[in-house]
Amino acid sequence: MIRVENLxxxxxxHEAVRGLDFEVPxxxxxxxxxxxxxxxxxxxxxxxxxxAPTTGxxxxxxxxxxxDPIAARRxxxxxxxxxxxxxxxxxxxxxxxxxxxxxxxxxSIPPRVARALEQAAVADVEGRIIGQLSKGYRQRVGLADAxxxxxxxxxxxxxxxxxxxxxxRQVRDLxxxxxxxxTVLLSTxxxxxxxxxxxxxxxLAKGKMVxxxxxxxxxxxxxxxxxIRFEGRGAEGAFRAALAKVDGLAVLRLAADGPIVRxxxxxxxxxxxxxxxxxxxADAGLALRELRPKQASLEDVFADLTTAEPAAPAAxxxxxxxx
Amino acid sequence: xxxxxxxxKREVHSFFVSPMAYVSLTGxxxxxxxxxxxxxxxxAGQPFGNSAQxxxxxxxxxxxxxxxxxxxxFVPLVTMRLIAxxxxxxxxxxxxxxxxxxxSVVLGKYLAANVFxxxxxxxxxxxxxxxxxxxxxxxxxxGTSYLGVFGIGVYYLAIGVLMSAISPNQLVSAILTxxxxxxxxxxxxxxxxxxxEYRELFAYLSIWGHMEAFSRGVVDTRYLVFDASxxxxxxxxxxxSLSARRLEx
Numbered sequence: 333m334i335r336v337e338n339l340x341x342x343x344x345x346h347e348a349v350r351g352l353d354f355e356v357p358x359x360x361x362x363x364x365x366x367x368x369x370x371x372x373x374x375x376x377x378x379x380x381x382x383x384a385p386t387t388g389x390x391x392x393x394x395x396x397x398x399x400d401p402i403a404a405r406r407x408x409x410x411x412x413x414x415x416x417x418x419x420x421x422x423x424x425x426x427x428x429x430x431x432x433x434x435x436x437x438x439x440s441i442p443p444r445v446a447r448a449l450e451q452a453a454v455a456d457v458e459g460r461i462i463g464q465l466s467k468g469y470r471q472r473v474g475l476a477d478a479x480x481x482x483x484x485x486x487x488x489x490x491x492x493x494x495x496x497x498x499x500x501r502q503v504r505d506l507x508x509x510x511x512x513x514x515t516v517l518l519s520t521x522x523x524x525x526x527x528x529x530x531x532x533x534x535x536l537a538k539g540k541m542v543x544x545x546x547x548x549x550x551x552x553x554x555x556x557x558x559x560i561r562f563e564g565r566g567a568e569g570a571f572r573a574a575l576a577k578v579d580g581l582a583v584l585r586l587a588a589d590g591p592i593v594r595x596x597x598x599x600x601x602x603x604x605x606x607x608x609x610x611x612x613x614a615d616a617g618l619a620l621r622e623l624r625p626k627q628a629s630l631e632d633v634f635a636d637l638t639t640a641e642p643a644a645p646a647a648x649x650x651x652x653x654x655x
Numbered sequence: 656x657x658x659x660x661x662x663x664k665r666e667v668h669s670f671f672v673s674p675m676a677y678v679s680l681t682g683x684x685x686x687x688x689x690x691x692x693x694x695x696x697x698x699a700g701q702p703f704g705n706s707a708q709x710x711x712x713x714x715x716x717x718x719x720x721x722x723x724x725x726x727x728x729f730v731p732l733v734t735m736r737l738i739a740x741x742x743x744x745x746x747x748x749x750x751x752x753x754x755x756x757x758x759s760v761v762l763g764k765y766l767a768a769n770v771f772x773x774x775x776x777x778x779x780x781x782x783x784x785x786x787x788x789x790x791x792x793x794x795x796x797x798g799t800s801y802l803g804v805f806g807i808g809v810y811y812l813a814i815g816v817l818m819s820a821i822s823p824n825q826l827v828s829a830i831l832t833x834x835x836x837x838x839x840x841x842x843x844x845x846x847x848x849x850x851x852e853y854r855e856l857f858a859y860l861s862i863w864g865h866m867e868a869f870s871r872g873v874v875d876t877r878y879l880v881f882d883a884s885x886x887x888x889x890x891x892x893x894x895x896s897l898s899a900r901r902l903e904x
Contacts, residue, residue: 343903380752384901406754416745420669432661433753477749 333358333407333485333515334379339388341374341539348374350539352388356532358484361511363530363547364519371539372519373413376489379517380410392485406435409478413489415471419463423454423473426462427480434481444480451510452476453502467494475503479510486510488518492525504529558599559584559626560606566618568593574616578608596626658755662763666737667770676771679732683725683775690721691782710793712786715779716800716870723862726811727840731832733771734815737764738897739828747900757897761890765816772808776801796872803869806882807862811836813886813893820893 339352349371356362364372377383379390381401390397390404397404418426427445436444449455452475457465462473471494478486491507492500507516507529520526526533527547535543535550543550564571568588575583575597586595599605606623613620670676694711715722738760741747750760783797815832822828843861846854858864859881868875 377748382748382752382901402754402756405752408752410749410752412745412748412752414745416749418665418669418744418746420672421665429661429665430749430753433658433750433755435657435754 333393334517335389335391336375336379337389337391339375339378339390340386341371341378341383342386348539349378349385352536352539352541354534354541354544356515356517358515359511359513360532361507361516361518361530363526363533364517364536365521365523365526365533366519366536367521370536372536373489374539375536376410376487376517376519377412380408380487381405382412406481407483408485408487409481409483410487411474411478411489411491413493415474417462417470417473417477419461421462422458423460423462423465423476424449424458426473427476430477431480434483436481444482447482448476448480451479451506453506468496468499471495472499472503475506484514486514486516486518488516490519490521492520492522500525558605560597560599560609561595561622561624561626562597562609562613562620563592563594563622564613564618564620565591566593570616570618571595571613574612574618575609578605578612581605581609592621599625656759658759659763659766662755662760663766663770666764666767670767670771673736675732675736679729680775683729684778686721686725687715687779687782691715691779693721695786710786710790712783712792712797712800713870715782716803716866722866723840726807726862727833727836729775730772730808730811730815730836731818731829733775734768734812734819734832735822735825735829736819737768737816738819738893739822739825742822743824751897751901757894760897761816761820761893764819765813765886765890768812768816769808772812773805776804793872796870799869799872799874800866802874803866803878806869806879807865809886810862810882813889814839817889817893817896820896 334356336352336354339349340347341349352375364375366372374383378385379392379397381390381397381404384398392404393407395404395407421429424445427448428441431441431444432438446455449458452472454469454472454476457469457473462470465473471491475488475491478488486507488507492503495503504525507518510516511529511531518530530547533543533545533547533550534541568586571593572583572586575581575586575595580599582598584596584598586593597605597609606625610620610623691711694714698711698714738747741750751757783792786792814835815828818831818835819825819828822831839860840862843857843863845857846861846864849857859878865875865878868878
C-alpha cells in the first residue's frame with residue numbers, strides 16, 4: 333500500500349532523511365520508532381505529501397504521490413504530530429468540514445461523522461468548541477478526522493503523545509480494531525507501545541533505517557536473549573552456588589548489600605530461565621524478594637543500534653516473506 | 656470546485672465567530688461614519704445646495720484621503736489571518752494533506768475575503784439612504800462607486816492573500832500587506848507628479864484616480880481589467896508560494 337524508494341530529504345547541508353527504502357503491505361500495522369530528530373515526522377510528512385522529497389519516490393496504493401498528489405492523499409487519513417485543529421470550531425462541525433473537504437459524498441457525511449465520533453470516543457463532546465477541549469480529547473478529535481473519510485491507509489504521528497494511560501489503551505485498542513481492514517503506519521518513541529500494537533517495527537536513527545523486523549525478533553536481537561534481574565536474602569556464596577546449577581546461565585553481576593543480594597543474569601538461549609532460577613534458589617533454601625526479566629529500554633535499543641552504525645540497514649526479517 | 660466552496664464556507668464562518676471581525680467592522684464603521692458626518696456637515700454649510708454631482712456621497716467615495724487611508728489599514732486586518740494563521744497554528748499541515756489543490760485553498764480564502772470586504776461596506780448603504788432623504792442622489796453614480804470599491808477590493812485583497820501566503824504569522828502578514836498597499840498608494844500619486852509619458856502607468860496603480868472616475872458615475876473598464884489582472888498575478892504567486900512550501904520544511 334505504501335512504497336518508499338530511496339527517500340531523501342535535505343535541509344541545506346543537513347540531511348534529515350537519508351535514503352529510506354521500505355514497503356508497507358496492505359493490512360499491516362507498522363511502527364516507526366526513533367528518538368526525536370531521527371526523521372520520523374519528516375518521513376511521514378513526505379509520505380502524506382506535506383513535504384516534497386529531495387530525492388526518491390513515494391507510491392500510495394500504486395499511485396505516485398508526486399505525479400498525482402490528490403489521488404494519493406485521497407487514500408490517506410493523516411494525524412500530524414501536534415494534532416493542530418481550528419480552536420474556534422465545534423467538534424462535529426469540524427468533522428463535517430473535513431469530510432466535505434476530503435470529498436465524502438454529501439449524503440454520506442452525517443453517518444461518516446457519527447461513525448468517526450464513535451470510533452475515536454469523542455461523541456460526548458461533539459457540540460463542544462475544540463479550543464476548550466483537553467489535550468486528550470483534541471488528540472482523539474484528530475484521530476476522528478483521520479478516520480472520517482474511511483481511508484484505506486492511516487498515518488498517525490505519535491498518536492498517543494499527551495494521553496493518559498487509559499486513553500493510551502483506548503487508542504491502542506482502536507488501532508488494533510482498525511488494523512483489521514486498514515494499513516497503518518504510526519510513529520512513536522515508546523517501545524512497549526510498538527510491541528503492543530505493531531506487526532512490524534522500523535527503527536530510524538539520524539535519518540537512516542537501522543532495523544526492520546517484528547518486535548519480538550528485534551528485542552531478542554538487541555539484547556541477545558533475556559536478562560534477568562533478581563534480589564534475594566542470603567549469603568552471596570550460596571546464591572552463586574545455587575545459580576551455577578542452572579545450565580546455560582551466565583551471572584553478569586552479583587553483589588551483597590548486607591543480608592540482601594542483588595544480581596543480573598544473562599539467560600542466553602535458556603527457555604523458562606526465570607522459572608529455573610526460581611527453583612534453583614528455592615531448592616537451596618534461599619529467599620527471593622524479586623525476580624523479573626529486564627526489558628530492553630529504548631535507550632538500550634538506540635545505544636545498541638546507533639553507536640555501531642551499520643553500513644547497510646539490518647537484515648530485514650519480514651520483508652522477504654512478504655514479497 | 657467543491658473544495659473551494661468548502662474552504663470558503665469555513666473561512667466565512669470562522670471570520671464571523673472571531674472577535675477580530677467585530678473589532679474591525681466596528682472600527683471601520685466608526686471611521687467611515689465620522690468621515691461621512693464631516694462631509695455632510697461641510698456640504699450642508701455650502702450656499703449652493705446639493706447637485707447630484709457634488710454631494711457628500713461623491714466626496715465620500717472619491718475626493719477625500721479619509722476614504723483611502725483606512726483601506727490601507729483595514730485590508731490587512733481582513734486578509735492577515737487567511738493563510739498565515741494556518742501556518743502559525745500548524746493547521747496548514749492538516750489542510751494541505753487533504754486532497755485539495757493549492758489553488759482551491761487560495762481561491763476559497765480569497766473569495767471569503769471578498770465577502771468580508773462587501774460586509775464592511777454594506778452598512779455604508781445607510782449613508783446613501785440618509786443623503787437621499789435630504790437631497791438628490793445620483794443612483795447611477797452610487798452604483799459605479801460601489802463597483803469601484805469592489806474593484807479595489809479585488810485588487811487589494813489579492814495582495815493581502817499573497818502576503819498572508821508568504822508570512823510566518825499574522826503580524827508579519829499584516830505589516831507586509833500594509834507596506835505593499837501603502838507603497839502602491841504612494842506610487843499611484845505619481846500620476847499627479849510625473850509628466851504625461853509616465854502618467855498613465857501611475858494612474859492605473861492609483862486607487863485615487865480609480866475612485867475619482869467611479870464616484871462620478873464613470874465606469875472605466877480599464878481600471879476593472881487592471882484590478883482583475885493584478886489580482887490574477889497576486890493569486891498565482893500565492894499559489895506558487897504555497898506549492899513551494901513543500902520543498903522547504
